[in-house]
Amino acid sequence: MKRVPDHNTLCRAFHAILSEHCVSSMLTLLARLWSKHRDFGKLVGADTTYMDTHHHSRHYEHRCRRSMPKALRNSPLIKARQAARVRAIPKLAVGVEVKTHWILAVVTRVGMRGDQPEFPPLLKQMCGRVRKVLVILADAGFDAHGNHVLAREQYNVRSLIQVVRKGPTALTKASRFRTLMKHQLKGPQAGRLYGQRAQVETVNSMIKLNLGDSLRARSSDARKMEMALRAITHNVMI
Numbered sequence: 001m002k003r004v005p006d007h008n009t010l011c012r013a014f015h016a017i018l019s020e021h022c023v024s025s026m027l028t029l030l031a032r033l034w035s036k037h038r039d040f041g042k043l044v045g046a047d048t049t050y051m052d053t054h055h056h057s058r059h060y061e062h063r064c065r066r067s068m069p070k071a072l073r074n075s076p077l078i079k080a081r082q083a084a085r086v087r088a089i090p091k092l093a094v095g096v097e098v099k100t101h102w103i104l105a106v107v108t109r110v111g112m113r114g115d116q117p118e119f120p121p122l123l124k125q126m127c128g129r130v131r132k133v134l135v136i137l138a139d140a141g142f143d144a145h146g147n148h149v150l151a152r153e154q155y156n157v158r159s160l161i162q163v164v165r166k167g168p169t170a171l172t173k174a175s176r177f178r179t180l181m182k183h184q185l186k187g188p189q190a191g192r193l194y195g196q197r198a199q200v201e202t203v204n205s206m207i208k209l210n211l212g213d214s215l216r217a218r219s220s221d222a223r224k225m226e227m228a229l230r231a232i233t234h235n236v237m238i
Contacts, residue, residue, distance in 0.1 A: 014222075018225035019225075023232065042134045044098060045137040046200065047096070050090065053214065090110055091113075092108055092207075094106055094204070103203065104125065104126045104130060105124075107121050107122055108223075110223060115139075116147060120150055133155070135193065136159050143181075163181050207231070215227070
C-alpha cells in the first residue's frame with residue numbers, strides 16, 4: 001500500500017475477509033502446510049472457551065460486586081443486566097491437532113450453552129481437512145451418546161470423551177459408548193492417551209495469553225469473526 005488506508009476501509013475488509021467461507025478456506029490452506037508430515041492429524045482434540053467482552057481486570061469485577069449494596073445486587077434491573085451479559089458472552093470452540101497445537105477447526109457463537117452441539121461441526125471440519133484422523137479427545141462437556149455414534153460409526157474415528165459424573169446429564173441409562181468410556185477413562189490419565197487432552201486446553205491458554213482474552217468488537221457477528229481471526233493468527237504465529 002502506498003498510504004495508510006482509511007479506518008472505514010479496514011472495517012469493510014475485516015467483514016469481507018472474515019466471512020465464513022473465507023475463514024474455512026484459510027484454515028484449509030493452513031492445514032495443507034502440514035499435510036506431508038506422516039503423523040499430523042492422527043490425534044486431535046476439541047475444547048471450548050469463553051472470551052471477555054470488555055477490557056477489565058478480575059480484581060475490578062470483584063471490587064464492583066463487593067461494593068454494590070445487597071438490595072441493589074438482588075434488584076430486577078441488575079439481574080436483567082446479568083442475564084443480558086450471559087446471552088452476549090462470546091464462545092470459541094476449537095478442534096486442535098494435539099502434537100503441534102495447530103487449530104484445524106473453529107466454531108464461534110454468542111451465548112452460553114452446553115458443548116455437545118459444537119462436537120459435530122468440529123469433527124466434520126477436522127475430518128475434511130485431515131483425512132487420517134484416528135482419535136479425538138474431548139472433556140465431559142461434549143459427553144453425549146450421539147457424539148460417540150457420529151465419530152465411531154460415521155467418520156470411523158475413535159472417540160474418547162470423559163463421562164459426566166454429576167448433574168442432570170450424568171450417566172443414568174445404558175449407553176454402550178458412555179459405559180465404555182466410564183471404564184476406559186477411570187482413574188488418573190497421566191501417561192495414557194487421554195492424558196494428551198490437556199494440550200487442547202493449552203491452545204486456549206496460548207490464544208488468551210498471546211492475543212488477549214477480551215474482544216474489541218461490539219456486535220455479535222463481529223465478535224464471531226474476531227474469534228475466528230484469533231484462531232487463524234494463532235496458526236500463523238506457530
